[in-house]
Amino acid sequence: MIDPNRPKEAWGSRLGVILAVMGSAVGLGNFLRFPGLAAQYEGGAFMIPYFISLLILGLPLAWVEWSLGRYGGLQGYNSTPGIYRAVWKNRIAPYCGVLAVVIPVMIYMYYVYIEGWCLAYSLRYLCGQMSFGDDPNAYAGFFGRFVGMNEDGFAMSSHGDWPFGSAVLFTAVCFAINFILIYRGLAKGIEWFCRWAMPLLVLCAIVILIRVLTLGTPDPKLPEQNLLNGLGYMWNIDMTGEKCWLSLCNPQMWLAAAGQIFFSLSVGFGIVITYASYMKKNDDIALSSLTASAGNEFCEVALGGMIIVPTGFVFLGQAFIENPPSTFSLGFVALPNIFNQMFLGQFIGFLFFFLLFLAAVTSSLSMLQPAIALLEEGLGLHRRASVALLGFITAVGAAFVVYFSKDLVALDTIDFWIGTFCIFVLATLQVILYGWVLGVDRGFEELQRGAEIRIPRFVKFIIKYVSPAYLLAIFALWTHQQFFATPDDPTQLTWTQRIQQSAVVQVTLAFIGVVMILFLLLIAQSVRRWRAMERAEKETAK
């Protein structure tokens, strides 16, 4: 509950909040993960489960978060534990909200590291220091050295390549940018940055897209490696139907599509709910939510889907198809190699990594606001103190991730447990809170108040029954796949095996536990403060 003596923070404009939510959603996944998945699952066929997931999972969950956020904001809360307390009159309600604070804070701890890579790569391109010749291994070697994949603590040094070889320096710069912006507040920090960063990001992507669409056949000796075949690799669907039907019967593809929608729209992260809590009673949330989601989908499908895979096919051909790289390898190893072979490649490389950097900053900024909201309204801290405390917590976490850099195990572990597992749990919890605790009729009323578009009534049925069932089914399938199923690749381990065999995984899990306990204690203190304020209010009323 916000102290009535303090002025309430608010968004400066509607466009600002839409761009801020869009900025939170648009990230590396739009430009690297989505095209990789689409190509892996036969392009065109992947679009069917992808758009079905968008309609029955993505958009309804986004509306749920916006509605819960504004509902809680009107009761005087901006932090998710407080909002849950307003929605669910139960002693454990605020403690259930711990995930909505821990998820963004812990994702930030590794995301700021990746943000540093993007900034470093873009500046290296600008200074002409990203050309390592035609040997693909040179790019892999540079990336491995830069992020410290060879041994723990390796990323702490610049290895004689100061300042461009220092991942720590770039991470620190990104860290400072984020905290300066978050210190300036919602309107003058987050909103101000997103208002110019998002249009600039789209502009960069359009320039890159124009270059990709004019690639033609760069090597006349390899006529089959042309743009049309590259686009075909991304979008083709088997017209006879047999192969397409076989693909659609593959549950892994449905799981991948739902996961992509889910993570891409940033639903279940605890971010949108906090952002929406700063909106006013009769502000539209239905159209704003749809616009932010549409903006994210535009960046993902129309820009991300048209750039990476066709470029990879045109320059690397069959090798790209037979050994599709992982997200990081695609972005930081394969693409620099491709840009090196491309006309205007240095400029396009700079634009691409600058685009990723902007996308990463708009996302990482949003990850700080939920914890700031808790520290301010729960502990009564002012912005300076809350930023300093959160800065300390996230700096410790980021240092942990940067130090345990060997094979990026710490990053992977936090990404899996916090950035995937906990997000499923939180999204399920939120959709149940909305559909079954607040009540779907009351929730829908909240969504429709001030709405500038009419949302069909069947969305109520989807939110109450279909979305939770779909989420739980995906969660069950995913859990089975990650913990119990034998991996196709015998060198890969299940998470059960990884926990048993890796000390770094165990230490990282212990670290996650410590952060979780820290925030549970902060929530306990906040609850005590809220109760005291409520008692004082009642006495004043008497």
Added chain:
Amino acid sequence: MNTGGWIVMTLAVGGVTGLLAWCVYKVFTTPGAEERIHSPADVAPPDVEEDEELD
């Protein structure tokens, strides 16, 4: 690229672009939108405001 590829690409890219264009059109043309789009972004945390006043 086969015919199916062209159809899927056109529907997917056209669909999301059309949806975004429609949403942006609605946001900018709804009565009263101008006021909300251009309202002053002057709300800052209290101690940040104090700092700015001192400056």
